[in-house]
Amino acid sequence: MYTKKRKILAVTGARSEYDIISPILEHLQKNSEIELGIIVTGSHLSEAFGNSVTEIEKDGYNIISRIYNLINSNKKIGRILSLGNQIAPLAQVFEQWKPDIVMVAGDREEAISVSMTAAYMDIPVAHIAGGDIAKDGNIDNSVRYATSKFAHIHFTILEQHKENLIRLGEDEWRIHNLGNPALDKFINTKKISIEELENRTGYNLNDGQFGMLIYHPIITQIDSEGDNIKSIIQSLRKTNLIYLINSPNSDAGYANIVKYYEENLINDKQFTLFKNLDREIYVNLLRYSKILIGNSSSGLIEAPSLSLPVVNIGPRQRSRFNAGNVIFVDYNETEINNAIELSQSALFKEKLNKMENPYGNGESALNIAKVLFTLNIDKELIHKNITY
Amino acid sequence: MYTKKRKILAVTGARSEYDIISPILEHLQKNSEIELGIIVTGSHLSEAFGNSVTEIEKDGYNIISRIYNLINSNKKIGRILSLGNQIAPLAQVFEQWKPDIVMVAGDREEAISVSMTAAYMDIPVAHIAGGDIAKDGNIDNSVRYATSKFAHIHFTILEQHKENLIRLGEDEWRIHNLGNPALDKFINTKKISIEELENRTGYNLNDGQFGMLIYHPIITQIDSEGDNIKSIIQSLRKTNLIYLINSPNSDAGYANIVKYYEENLINDKQFTLFKNLDREIYVNLLRYSKILIGNSSSGLIEAPSLSLPVVNIGPRQRSRFNAGNVIFVDYNETEINNAIELSQSALFKEKLNKMENPYGNGESALNIAKVLFTLNIDKELIHKNITY
């Protein structure tokens, strides 16, 4: 008997969020009873952010639409205009492709534009990584909450996120706490020797005596980001390590950070700037790195799986669940240097070696894909807050 | 000493929602230390929905932008495209006019587009009528919740709405439960004699032996709305009253209802169709009406102030707080006729005559205007979910 395939449409708008959904996509792709489509948008399509759509193309997915939406402006208005640019094209692709489920992750423009558009069109939305509450005053918080209120099925990363969603009024049956799929990919990334890593990157890895710095701008403190990054760099100059520095993401304020890097670190042997490294290389760099510094979510979520110590500077990530490997400090050179020293102590390392990662067991993607495949799609799913 | 005026920008997109905010606008307008601007959008600007912008012009407000956004389609995609059309113009007007506060009411496209756009731009949003939970599965529910998650200050209508917002994670200090401002206007509407009313409308009011029918479409049951309205009309034919029927609002499905009216009620003496009546006339019609039938929010919110019995048919309004004047029934002719009979009984009328209206005391608008004027606008207001 012929049965119509289940049509699942994933939308991805940024490299970091693609890392979360791509392990799920792999499982969906293998399932011959699923028709999988991808819409690529956001910074994936901008040369200025590394044009990461090419990576998705390499992964071989069926890209059904490319939505060029990013407005070329560093001002606050830029993000909302970019969001607005997604709505009509999303709606018109949904109308045409007729997905059974739309999937989106995270708390950026794509999350809200996709979930809102699909919900208005009575298409079920599966949202990944809702329920988190970052106490940083960033608009992403409101976006994440609002996305959850439009979404019909939730895949949370931590038990506490699930509880938050229930408090927000979401039905418990809509919430599946299955961990972070990005971790699956991370844990299973092929190991590369440090020599090969040096060969492939061309970076001097200093016999492993290196750290990594990933610092993203915070929209509520755009004007001070130049000073903030300066404090950080000056602290790092006092340590014995060399550092690999990743470019910041595209939030308002990134230009101030990039400017500081370009004006101060070019041709400085202690610091090497990079952007959009091959994932395999990036993960292996983290594996050999002595420390991760900055305010990347990697420090909270992925570092525990590597027993990697983390110094997280400034308010970003503060309210995230800390497995125990992260030391939080302010933009203060003494604090930063003290934290780095502590993080490299024998005691701290011993503690990390015993730790398990509460963010996931490496099977999140498989389990999410199963739910997406077996989920009952009916009126009850679509019409939220209804009493029959 | 010169002090900059506080700039308040209200956005209005529909007749019914303008009724809620206009009493507040009146108070703001009178305050010489406030600069008030209005953005008009949505169905106000459509001839098909009565071009109600002319009423706002007559009210003499400073309209700083007209955003023509409504897509001419009866399909679900229409509403989300219309919403998307608002974002860029809103953002660009906000950027230019630089409001200190943006105000929006309700749970339709304007509510979410305005609150989201302003929140992304770090402009405080005052939202009126959040926290309500209609258990009807309509997208408006998700819109209302999501709007609250973007808004910075909430004016709720009922105490239970305030409690809902607190459960949703909103800070208590952001919530002001001040009742429904539409009621202020309603209560204070000038009385007109029934004779004058007949003269001004040209309607036969049958010595006061008339009822009113206001039935709006429900997006989740578009296809059956033709049958639903048929049941209702057939029930009404069995009563001794004549009826004035208001056009449905612009939700998907309205075309089915209008079609039924046009094909069946033209030249029928028991029924008179009207749209967008002058407010004064509309309120006075309600005053003399023996009953209000359909699924209008007026039945729940305003009718208690008139001791007007209401028969609410179908799921719409079901979960709203019932002051005691409303009888809820299904699309069933017997049920409808029984409810009408009950509503006209002496006992029921006696009960209504003793009732107070829990939706407001007639001073909501004044109190809301005061908060908007005195509200402290600072980082704490703007950055939600922040821990300092």
Next chain:
Amino acid sequence: MYTKKRKILAVTGARSEYDIISPILEHLQKNSEIELGIIVTGSHLSEAFGNSVTEIEKDGYNIISRIYNLINSNKKIGRILSLGNQIAPLAQVFEQWKPDIVMVAGDREEAISVSMTAAYMDIPVAHIAGGDIAKDGNIDNSVRYATSKFAHIHFTILEQHKENLIRLGEDEWRIHNLGNPALDKFINTKKISIEELENRTGYNLNDGQFGMLIYHPIITQIDSEGDNIKSIIQSLRKTNLIYLINSPNSDAGYANIVKYYEENLINDKQFTLFKNLDREIYVNLLRYSKILIGNSSSGLIEAPSLSLPVVNIGPRQRSRFNAGNVIFVDYNETEINNAIELSQSALFKEKLNKMENPYGNGESALNIAKVLFTLNIDKELIHKNITY
């Protein structure tokens, strides 16, 4: 040897323009070496204009996108906003589907939005029906010219249109004067007996003693259209014929005309209003009609093939090439009645019977399809005004 199919993408936005391109589509569809895609937009997708997309679906074409763009407003701003709504979705569909040629016809919003978007993306544009010059001051004139300046290949309808395009600076090799494809379909429409026609429409055709009225609004005289249509109807009341009246198209001003019809002609036996008739029925009605009145292009272009006399009222169509069957008059009752009388005279009818239709020989569509298939697509085609 495998050869990639030529991908041709047609965009259609209105019933009248679909009549022009659909005969070409039929030929393209039959060619197994062509992959044909259709984008449907504009009034095709509006219930208010008859939702004619269903007809395209019935024709069985591969609709690759539906672009809902029409803004619900009768004001001038409505058309340009509607046009603006098409650009991003068009661009994003072009980017994804990668047409070798895009085809569009006429002089309305779609013509300019499609040709401009494709030209910016270096996709060759084939434009049908350029080079016409209507001396009516309508924006369509500017649109038609501008479209020609973006288009890479032109299919004109009359020899004088080709000459106009050459004067406009278009290379002669880009211009193919092949007549109006709508005529092919028109001429070959199956004949229906007048009895069957009555049965299928339910209209009284009065033993063939009927005329047809098709009057479209003129954007430059919106305010007087109510009076204009009144003059016309009053003239028709003085004749012995009954009349079938088609709804006006969606240009600004149509509401005034529709309003007049609805207020004055409902239940009037001399007049029957209709909209979006089945094409077969429409053509056969014209065949039996004694006269066509109004300002439809049918009077100029198609009527000659039926030897049908036409009275064209007002400035619209004035500058169109008149095969000899059209009498042009002003909004003046005497003029209109005199023209009707003349048109029904034996002499006039004799002249019509001898006439050939200069607008096409019935093979236009086939010939256009051939050019689209064999056309050399190279840099010379794409880069206009280049000197190598």
Next chain:
Amino acid sequence: MYTKKRKILAVTGARSEYDIISPILEHLQKNSEIELGIIVTGSHLSEAFGNSVTEIEKDGYNIISRIYNLINSNKKIGRILSLGNQIAPLAQVFEQWKPDIVMVAGDREEAISVSMTAAYMDIPVAHIAGGDIAKDGNIDNSVRYATSKFAHIHFTILEQHKENLIRLGEDEWRIHNLGNPALDKFINTKKISIEELENRTGYNLNDGQFGMLIYHPIITQIDSEGDNIKSIIQSLRKTNLIYLINSPNSDAGYANIVKYYEENLINDKQFTLFKNLDREIYVNLLRYSKILIGNSSSGLIEAPSLSLPVVNIGPRQRSRFNAGNVIFVDYNETEINNAIELSQSALFKEKLNKMENPYGNGESALNIAKVLFTLNIDKELIHKNITY
């Protein structure tokens, strides 16, 4: 007697085009019977292109709207999406501000979006610099033509441009050939001594032994622009001059050029990169420069007023009217070096010293402002191609 001021609304989207209109704005601003508004859009609002809106703010004009429209993409689709983003905000500002005349210059996205939007809304459009025909196959050609077909009044720069517009079917009375207003400003720029110039820029001007390079990308040869700029730089290395290099404009392909500069010229003493210099400094640099190289329009239009020799490389500007100071060459090192040598010969310089600039006499802006002020605004102006 009170007379309403004439409201003129200028739209500007790029630095180079602002140079053309700003002299006109100065004259309009001084006229107390004119109300002048400015809409700023395009690259003016992008940090990546120097955020030149700040310059307009400094000039003190009444900016009534900022339209952030630029899509962050180097691909062809970027420009048309950016154009599409302008339409709704333009229309909505026009609707609100109600200009009597809209003014726009040039042949980029703003030209067509503004003229099309205004024309659809029956607002007269004054277009500056139409009628030029660059035989380079660039989309700008089609844009410039199409803009002229929407515009109601034309200010041309050369007599031959006026003739072209007449050939295009524009009424002669609509065309005013008054020269290039950018030249007015250019000619009257205050002189700065070479020493002060060095102080203010911090550049080494090498005792005046320097040239300037301004090379913009050509959309039809994006992929070869890296090689093209390489040939040019290698030629320049063989000369005795040092060079100041201006950043390319934002057309597709600019990233390839910038990449070459950044990878090859950083820390090279013969070359100094700059972007968006203060106009006064830029003009004075040209005054002392021995040669202008590249493909900037300055070489054709402004250089004649300075008797400055120009070597124009590649197809851009080829078809422009050459006053005699420009030597056109291909991307060929020998050709380039020969041309530089010729340009520095005594004979060539002598010829230049005798030359008058055919592009303008320095009073263009004043004369254009006069026409804009006195122009009769009536139906004849607005309804093009009408026969009364």
